[in-house]
Amino acid sequence: MFGVPRLADFVKAYDVRGTVPDQLSPAVAQALGASFAEVVAVPDGSAGIVIGHDMRPSSPELSAAFAAGVTSRGVDVTMIGLCSTDGLYYASGALDLPGAMFTASHNPAQYNGIKLCRSAARPVGQDSGLAEIRDLAQWMLDGGSGLAQPVGGPGTVTTRDLLGDYAAFLRGLVDLSGSRPLKVVVDAGNGMGGHTVPAVLGTGAGLPALPLEVVPLYFELDGTFPNHEANPLDPANLVDLQAAVRAHGADIGLAFDGDADRCFVVDADGDPVSPSAVTGLVAVREIARARAAGDTDVAIVHNVISSAAVREVVLEAEATPVRTRVGHSFIKAEMARAGAVFGGEHSAHYYFRDFWFADTGMLAALHVLSALGEQERPLAELCAAYERYVASGEINSTVTDQAAVVEQVRAWAQVRGAATDELDGLTVTSPDGQSPTWWFNVRASNTEPLLRLNVEAADRETMQDVRDELLALIRSDATAPAGDHNGSTTGSSTSSTTSSTTQDAGDAS
Structure with a gap:
């Protein structure tokens, strides 16, 4: 039904993230597994590869196909099954093996993806092997042949449960035994937090009880996300947690994204902590x-x-x-x-x-x-x-000629005598001696025709003035606002969503 997909469309700068099955299918996963073994495991002399997956309906099949690709290249596989992304990183570090995590994080149910790492959880990205993995897999899918058969025959597949080891390791880094009793509401968003929180914060992995009363929200693993999107970066997805914290008189609320590698915090009043x-x-x-x-x-x-x-x-x-x-x-x-x-x-x-x-x-x-x-x-x-400053949260605008608009912003800054740097996009800081102080960053998305704006200032009025002036400038040539989920402007930014549905926030935005 679907032709051979173009991997460059969904093998991004830092991971794989595509729709199932038209982009990410078992055949694609198998090709990526074989190429991952060839590009990473074999040259590094790795003893094998560890693979984990989240709760999405497609994850078990895709991870099994990836494992078949790996073993076809003579490399052994350790399957750890359901885990959070940081659980996979733990396995990669503790076992000293390269790893593959099948997840699309907070993305909608039709997506899945793969996060790859070398041994000891070292990242694999566009400039550290992912481009080679993509190109080799594309060659295989396009009918390429001629890879030498592995000398020792195919690799083996073993299974291992590391949830308890992961939980014990984290507890060993932070001692909560002397804490006063705390009531904690946790919103897992039907994601992997529902698997890891009982193990780490509770007794689900056989560890001693902590002085915590955990009130669970949406701990049922369900990759269709029936309650709300598993993206706490969007304030709309914190509403249930905030209400539950207030209703239960809790001390704190925690929200995890779909693969439970990010954690968001709200205080006893339900207000987000940036x-x-x-x-x-x-x-x-x-x-x-x-x-x-x-x-x-x-x-x-x-x-x-x-x-x-x-x-x-x-x-x-x-x-x-x-x-x-x-x-x-x-x-x-x-x-x-x-x-x-x-x-x-x-x-x-x-x-x-x-x-x-x-x-x-x-x-x-x-x-x-x-x-x-x-x-x-x-x-x-x-x-x-x-929480010392007032921030806008990340505001996205659809802009056709991103570079030209950034140059307009640079000219705006120069007229005002503001300092600039280009470490990541354009960061502009208020002139020395000016009060109230402010700064902002505007940077282009790597994957979409968007400019992302973040503004912070010493007070609300200054932040709003700078924000509004810049948005007027940016959007004067913009087609429309995009993903303008403006985060709370109280205290530091409580974060706002990016409009990208194909990348984890902060990964490749």
Whole structure:
């Protein structure tokens, strides 16, 4: 029914993300598995590959087809079944194997995808093997032949359950045993949080009970997402969590995305805590932890969209802030280069040196719970030190000639004497000595004709003035607003959705 798909249409900069079955079919998955083995496992001398999958209806079949491709190249496979993306990263790190995670994260039910990594959860992206994997798989699908048969014959497939090991490992990094009792509402969005939260925060994996009363929302694994989209970056998908936190008189609410690698936080009033504030809070804890272990030169990585408060908090803790581009491959590479103990993104991806520099929302959640439980103040009060500015959230505009509009924004900045840099898109900072202070970043999407705008300022009025002036400029030649899910403008950005349905927020936006 479907012809041979063009892999370049859905093998993106950082992962695979396409519709099933017209783009991502078992045949495509098998070709990608064989090419992953050829490009990554064989040259690296890996002992095998580990594969996990989420709860989407197509995931078991696609992951089995991928495994068949891998074993056809003489490489062994360890199947760990249902897991979160950070559960796959744990397996890759603990077993020292390359990995493949079948998930489309928060994307709608008709999508699926693959996140790939080398051993120790090292990322595989466009510039680190994914382009070669794509091209070899396309050659196979187009009828290419001639790959040498593996000397030792096909590889083997074994199964292994690592959920308990994953949960124990995370608990070993954050001690909650001394916490005051906390009531926690968790919205899993019918995603993999419904599988991992009972294991990590509860007794589902046989671990001792923590001083937590967990109120579950939508823990039933269902890749059709019957209750709401598993994308907490969109404020509309936090409404049920916010209502439940207030109704139950909970201390905190947590929301996980579809593959449970990102965690969003709301306080006891149901108000979102910005990912930048979570980054600041966890950074301070990880800095202290590293110092206690004898580290003297401690670095924290954050992306260009993170609140200015993150840099300030890190400097106040006498550590080194390292600013980098948006996207997990950039964060991970910069963390490895700087030996950073922690990294955070505005999209609620949190990265830890002690987790192979990979991202895990669950470990960030444990840190927030520990910080809340070791003192008596409510979460809003605790986080006030990290919520210092007012942010717009990410606002998307459809723009045909992105480069021309960015040049107009640059000219706008020059007239005002503002400082600029181009680490990732165009970042403009208010002139020295100007008060109230402000900054913004405008950058083009890698996958769509969009410009993404983030504005932050010392007060609401300034933020709104800068935001509105820039939107008028950007949209003067724009066809229409796109994905204008403007995040809350109280405190730092509570984040807003990107309009892309084919990439995880913060991965390739």
